[in-house]
Amino acid sequence: MDLAAGAPFLRVTRPCGQVLPWLVVRAPVVTRAQHVRLDQLAAEGCRFIGATSYLGFPGAGFRDERDYGLLCEAWLHCFRDPDRFLPPNGSRARVSESDFTDPLRVAPRTATRTLPPELVADVVHVSGSEPWRQRAKNWPLAARCLRRLAEETGLRILVVDAPDDAEPPPGVRLTGPLEWPLLLAAISAARCLFVPAVLDASPRVLAEALCLDVPVVVNQAILGGWQYVNPFTGIFFDGADDVVPAVLEVVAAESRPRAWFMAHHGPARAGARVLRLLRTLDSSLPALTHVLLASDRGEREQAVPGTR
Template sequence: MGTVLPNSLRHVLDEQGRDTGFCFVREPVRAEHMPVFHALAKDHRMVGLCSFGPFPLFHEGYRDFWELPGETVPEEGWNRPFIEACEAWCHCFREPDRFLPPGRPRLLFSNSDFTDIERIRAAALPSGPVGKRWDVVYSCLGHRLYEFQKDWDTAKACLRRLCGDLGLRVLVVGRADSADLPDLPGLEVLESLPLPWDEFLQYVARARVVMLPHRFDASPRALPEALAMDVPVLVRRGILGGWKYVTPETGEFFDDEGDVVQAAWRVLTGTYTPSAWLSRNYGRRRAEARLADFLRGLPGGEGLKAAHVHITGAL
């Protein structure tokens, strides 16, 4: 207690900030953090939270960022001690049987479900609704991990279609130093990086659509954040997590550059109510209550009396 946990591990606390006896494993635990994991697992019940690509599976695309054995099949990722310790899973997947160890309780629940709608609105729209400057906004920081998760190659192809075929005004955030940024009419690049969170939200709020061509993003916070600001979304159909936020009220799916123009046109000319939908279905308080109900329903979890719980990296 009293220490800050690595990003892979999180405490679960009640409304008074008290330890509930549960902890989350959110992503692969690095070798140097295994002593912290073992110390937590001695007196806490461990639960998995899928917040990093196809975790808990192995995936070759993450070899440069995490320690992976030389020859693996994805399911061998289930054999790691911090996976075997998880008695239940909160996941983001359409087909959880493909990704999760069998025989353990599951809940469709993402880290991004904790989106605080009122906090986002206050940060992004401090003076109320704003005018629109861009048709589409896309964000991807200049790091190989983000380029992989957010599929920068597909994004570039989509940008060419959106600017070339539709003549849209597009804001790209985070690619100012990219040598492979396409030179397109209507394409604007935000160079004042890094941005404070509230300033980034204010840019997004001035767009008519947020595009997310991501494939291996498990918990895209930018998606519900956009909805909270009443900005509809254009989302890659094959995205790992976040697909559950895309409905006829919030936006459209697309597959690749072949159909992105048609999907973008539907969003730009359609009528959507993303903020109202998100408020009815998600938000921080609902997430805290759902998570508490799930943990309380696990075998032996009846002792958890809290109606709401939250996760944190420190006590």
């Protein structure tokens, strides 16, 4: 599923791609063009559900002036405490956009390619050069943790899409953004993915690492993605003081992240959960096993950045 990063609208479709009269609002509607598109979709008879895919949306500080509780009839969410972020009205289902990551598309065999030596590492962290992405990916904590890992473990560490002004500690290599196939290859060659983010509601790179059979070390406080962490997939850490034992435990363990992800997530399983929620709202839906999410082709801009 190749969804446009930051586009606030996703279409709900049949598995064959035919659109259904439901639209997912996954980020604040902030530009005039987006407001016009929303009005157009409503006039076409679309109904709306919300999804917590952008930072802490729709919590305070992560939305515009629109009342999303009135707009959206239900919510797909990732939160441990949904009452903290979601409007009080409407049905809810614990489904993340990243649950739709397809293990058939993201697989070790499809990621295999010759990597330049500078991209081969034991620990990979995917950051971001833009200030908003540094905030989402929690670069200040990442920098402290990676320095500790480099000093105390001797593991090879790679930061992808590093901040422009970052100073690499000894033993940490920085690179710019990578094309998606090369990024998957770098993660697939690693022994773990390091995810210090907190403000990340649907970290696709985390789900992608699991599909690549790479375990994860994840911040205990992350908003979304915490549901992927268990003894089969990786471990939580709390900060720089416990990151070293967490990473060492994960790289020494015999985990099975890909098998676990395939047993619990993927397009058909996630789409079935979304369909069950929609059936409680719309009895006219056709007989289907699941639905899928697709970019709204009517959108012409991507004003709100998404997180990966």
